[in-house]
Amino acid sequence: MASSYCTPVMNQGDNPNWAELPPELTSSILHRLGAIEILYSAQKVCRSWRRVCKDPSMWRKIEMRNHVHMILSFGDLVNMCRHAVDLSQGGLVEIEIWHIATYDLLKYMAHSCSKLRSLKLAMCYQIGSEGLTEVIVKLPLLEVLEVSYCSLSGESLKVIGQSCQNLKSLGKNCEGYKSPRNESDGVALAIAETMPGLTRLQLFGDRLTDVGLNAILDSCPNLEYLDLRQCFIVNLVGDLEKRCSERIKVLRRPNDSTHDYPFDATLNDVDLSKDDYSYGGGVSDVDEMSEDEFYDDLSGASDHSDFDPFDY
């Protein structure tokens, strides 16, 4: 097991620290870095890491989020994503892309990975509602769909819902307004009409009304998790409130804290100088996993003396 390399890089003739770790463990550690960092740094470290990084098992779940360094051009990032999709060799099961999803890229991905189960897109301004729909209807096995800060109309959602019968979790997030001018049940009604199998729904910043919410509750009997943060038109009082709290296991209300929300939750029409909303500090990809969720597993006791986000 101990390997010695006679290169000048080695310090004091030490064995590599990393030699202790078996490939599966290396793989799971490197996977936490996210696709970009794997392709850009990790696979260029040494031969054994390269082997691990090229293995298709590393690419079953792809996360392309972190563009912190901005060293790479947009085109490079798109290429990297394409390359990552190739490396999965058709075994891609989950993918999450922030910013760089173009129509061509998604079409390519849908074509080679029609068995995709989970698709999460955020801040992809390069693709519009119709383009997105066209891609998503090619993924009939989709179970999890999250579209945040991208354009996706109610009409499109209907089409998607009809085509993706297995959809269990939907997220459609957009910027919230404290006092929205136009209400719209387009999204809510589309969901009610076409997605009866939903167990998890996140509609951050949506403009749905009580009508829309009731429609969803009527049509989605399996709904267990509902996130309505920053949906300031719907009025969660009285019967509606009762209905929600009875039916739904985990309910996030419009005014609930956004501290565990991965995107910027600044309201559009609120003075930025106010300190009402917390701007989290920089969070690295590695830390994105909800740590409180992790600790819930550890303790057997249900100790809710701290404010914990709910486990789901």
Add this chain to the structure above:
Amino acid sequence: MSESDLDMMKPETMQSYIWLQTSDGSLQQVEQEVAMFCPMICQEVIHKGLGSSESHPISLPQRVNTAMFSLVLDYCRFHQVPGRSNKERKSYDEKFMRMDTKRLCELTSAADSLQLKTLVDITSRALARIIEGKTPEEIRDIFHLPDDLTEEEKLEPLKNTMDDPRIRLLNRLYAKKRKELKERERLKNVEMGEHVDERSVDDLLTFINGRDPKMSKGKKKSKKKKDQKIDSSNDKEGPEDFHDKESHDLHSKQQGVEETGSREREVPEDDIFMPKVAGSEDGDIDDEIDPAMKEMLDREVEDFARRLNSNWVCSLGQERRPVHFSINSNRTTRQHIGNDISFFGCIIFASIVMLRWTDVGYGLDVKVNLQDTIDELQWLTQFWLVI
């Protein structure tokens, strides 16, 4: 009392222990509930009946030596106590993880062979955090990994495809940002640097650097709006709820392209849709303009976008419309200072002024802040006096 009862009352039977042997031969006696926290040990006890006596200890896997086992036991001892809050556990783990990388690797390995998933998780996370953001060389250094890849292997997979004009446009923008970053570094070393407006530096740096999603969306918006109106989302827009942005897309696309085109036109040699020499660095295009001036231009443009956006947010409240940046071709060039740099500066200067007033002309509800314009002009003049 029967003999069995007496046995029961012996103090040793009050606390049961498990016997284990580490990979380097040391025999250990560990409290049962602590040791059983490890699934692997649990299995050995239950399925193979080992560990109940000194003569039949459980042999720990090869990756678990005495030192590592001691650490693992500390971890188990803390966490197997049921009454602790999540906060306590988290805080303990954070302290626990503070060790040198060699031990961290060994611990990860040991935890893995003992199938202690939660410990593997936090150690893995700690290792990933160490690796994150570092260059391959730095990583090799930290973990003493060999440098055994060929140069070619180190360079892939970045191949530029220059066929898509949209991608080229976006590449240019990104390249500009990159250059700015470099120039900022350069300027900091030059004396002239002290006169650079600090405020913008920070703004730009945060803008470019570490673009965490949790940071101010407003700033991101201005960049994204610029990018986004340049793109062509090739679809026919239906009614939708994404803030009317997309409906401006097709309309603004032309303007946007025009804008970028004309921005590039300031540097005489370039035309966006003329196929460039393959593989040429984006940076070449911008070499004509003095770097300091170019930097100032871009900073100015960013500033402008941000101001307009923030004006809108405050004054209009609801609607958010893209910033139309169209520089039209009938800009005036005022020549009042005789040298090259100033000439370019004037063009830029003038075009910025034109920007503001033409936007008003287009009938957008922009509250053009006169004071702002004056401030900017003053600031710009200040900058030039330095040159």
